């Protein structure tokens with residue numbers, strides 16, 4: 117948690133009634149306490165939903181599905197005939213995600229692709245309005261480079277965990293993941309044709325807009 121725990125709880129308390137029941141159910145049925153932390157929480161989820169609703173995208177790409185929490189949040193803003201493609205390398209998680217999508221009205225708009233995102237992305241033939249990067253942290257820069265030309269002008273690239281529990285500042289030599297994220301953030305800072313801002317929600321979201 118990047119921001120003060122009490123403030124986070126205060127905000128969460130104010131928005132807790134906004135969490136749709138299909139998202140509440142994801143947490144109810146999957147109870148591996150350690151893994152569940154990988155999933156977006158209500159605050160991050162509502163933020164992703166808000167961004168998507170503002171953008172009203174035709175095409176969204178998500179890298180890292182897990183149980184589909186963020187997938188469903190992002191789907192909430194899709195155009196009626198829009199498409200969200202989500203890539204996941206773990207078959208077990210895909211089975212869970214399918215169950216979670218099935219009961220929602222977004223099911224018809226979501227396509228899950230199985231495989232390593234590094235191999236899957238080059239085959240995609242869409243121009244995306246939003247890309248959400250939330251898979252293995254060491255490959256963030258690779259994902260960014262692979263998707264950049266597939267993002268529309270004024271399109272958004274949203275990257276999760278860019279503050280990595282604060283290690284990025286307090287403990288930046290801690291491990292290879294911290295080093296990768298730091299390298300990613302520094303590279304993005306120098307990138308041309310974009311503007312970016314890190315929002316300290318949960319583990320840090322970098323919102324990048326393509327000019």
Ligand SMILES: C[S@@+](CC[C@H](N)C(=O)[O-])C[C@H]1O[C@@H](n2cnc3c(N)ncnc32)[C@H](O)[C@@H]1O
Pocket residue numbers: 154155156179180181182183184185186187203204205206209231232233234250251252
């Ligand atoms: C942090 S979780 C995603 C959480 C989800 N986006 C959410 O907020 O609810 C990361 C997911 O990325 C998947 N993943 C990791 N490396 C991957 C890769 N190279 N290709 C595809 N999926 C990958 C993991 O299996 C895991 O399910």
